[in-house]
Amino acid sequence: MFDFSIEGQCDQSGARVGYFTTPHGTVATPCFMPVGTLATVKTLSPSQLAEAHPQVVLANTYHLHLQPGDDIIEAAGGLHKFMGWSGPMLTDSGGFQVFSLGGIRTIDEEGVTFKSPRDGAKIRFTPEVVMGIQNRLGADIVMCFDECPPYPAPHEAVSAAVERTSRWAERCLRAHQRSDQALFPIVQGGGYEDLRTHSVQALLELDAPGYAIGGVSVGEPTHQMHRVFRHTAPLLPKHKPRYAMGIGTYRELLEGVAQGIDMFDCVIPTRLARHGTALVGGERWNLKNSYYRRDFTPLDPKCSCYTCQQFTRAYLCHLVRTKESLGMTLLALHNVTELVRFVAQLRGAIQEGHFWDSYQRLSRLAS
């Protein structure tokens, strides 16, 4: 049901082009996956989202367990039906969110106990509980429950998290119930190359259909993230998809693709949109700036999205300054289109044999 085929590679880097088949369609990789935390990619309807042609859409297990509850989504016929998205979907494991809760959670070998920020109820996440939730949500790709240590953390603490993440991955695999969902383990190890190596080695024994690199984009310097990509990606099986979690700036996406990573997700395009910021040609433009008040040109004249085809920077500036939600919607539509297209263009460059040229040219992009 899940097959990954590599259709092309770059000679000068690890970049590769592939297809990953899932029950809801084939994913052309490398790809950028927008995030629909609460079963909606914020401010966009599914038909608007479809215009950006995302290969995969994410949703967050932690958030959906709290609201509306995975029982309701299961009763609705699963996440795809509930939110009206018929393409491939991925749910994370909630590990990142739960460990980000800080003081209000307790960790033991079995799992994590925390208070619901919604109603204060005590909630327990174990590998088995998380797999049950993800089985009910019904995404095509599901993730192992992992321990994501804070950044920075000492070698000893990260090492313990790696060991626990390996044990939990085994439990996730045993608890996983649905053959129509691909379960990806998550490599941890922070900025420590020995621990990354160790994490990969332990997880390879699971013979999973794909592997994720977690514990990146957690506050570390960019050069360290790139070093983790360079070190870890080549250790992962060549003929399985590789997913870098939480990655979404132009620079990070470019570096990840160059290292042979196939899938990326980030809330950046929608979050920036809500703050009035557009992603254009490698830059971030704050549309609130009065500079744009009388700029009657399209946001990005080369972009084919609805926002760029129909409206001017002046109109977007007006919407952002007056806090009209249409401004957030139009910028989200453009930003998601932009990042999906950015990675799709890198894909095209690999296919056409000029990725290395693109990489060197685009490496000068600021952010």
Place this chain on the structure above:
Amino acid sequence: MFDFSIEGQCDQSGARVGYFTTPHGTVATPCFMPVGTLATVKTLSPSQLAEAHPQVVLANTYHLHLQPGDDIIEAAGGLHKFMGWSGPMLTDSGGFQVFSLGGIRTIDEEGVTFKSPRDGAKIRFTPEVVMGIQNRLGADIVMCFDECPPYPAPHEAVSAAVERTSRWAERCLRAHQRSDQALFPIVQGGGYEDLRTHSVQALLELDAPGYAIGGVSVGEPTHQMHRVFRHTAPLLPKHKPRYAMGIGTYRELLEGVAQGIDMFDCVIPTRLARHGTALVGGERWNLKNSYYRRDFTPLDPKCSCYTCQQFTRAYLCHLVRTKESLGMTLLALHNVTELVRFVAQLRGAIQEGHFWDSYQRLSRLAS
């Protein structure tokens, strides 16, 4: 350029069916007009709005003068181009908003002075200023600057407002510069029938292409509003469109159509949507109610809008409860579709000769 033809009438009421031609298309009347206060019908893109098939879209002169400024909209090529709406548009005169400012404005015979709530700058609205703004905005239908007294107000105060509104209407007509914009005077007079009669008589001398009934839906009891419709509408020229300002509940629309009013506008459908309320079959449903959490049926199974075709009440309930803006968008799309269709269906009933039956049946609607 502006022609109004009546194509059918009800034998038992004042209801009629007409076509009003404007530079941006022909308006089939009676019709409900959604309001795009700041050059956006809140939460909807123009392409989403178009799915509701509104005959006319409103925008507010007062708000657009403050932000982004009518100079910017003029430079953009006018309101239609600025906001991406190619159909007929109408701007109000700002009278209602300016007089609602209460203590922070001063009125004299020349006009009204007030402080901008945006930056505290002193702004002066006179009939001439307001016509200049509306000429720059460029809507198809523009409104005379009127004095809209508070409700309730003594006969003497309302009488003075009627007299001033008449004098200002004459000044508006003299100041109006564009033959591609139809200027409608506004009948005032509150709940006083003698003053409504007097206001109509004075304004008829202007031989305007259409007339509006203002000073309704300002807090008066429903039965009084209906009495004003019944008294005032028949005094207006039969062969010119009649517009009741700020009208938008099912009950008010039904009564207005029965009295021979042709155009209505209201922020109700979008405002209710932002509060999680749907208009369905004459009722208001609060989708936040936990009653809907597991209701996997469409919002209105008989409705053809995107919201009702693609999503369940359970999903809308989830979006509303989690304050996701998509919930507001989907409810606004449905609510605008619903009120546009409600009046369009009354239009069909008039054409097909069964309006009086519909009127009697629908009069039992609660709100």
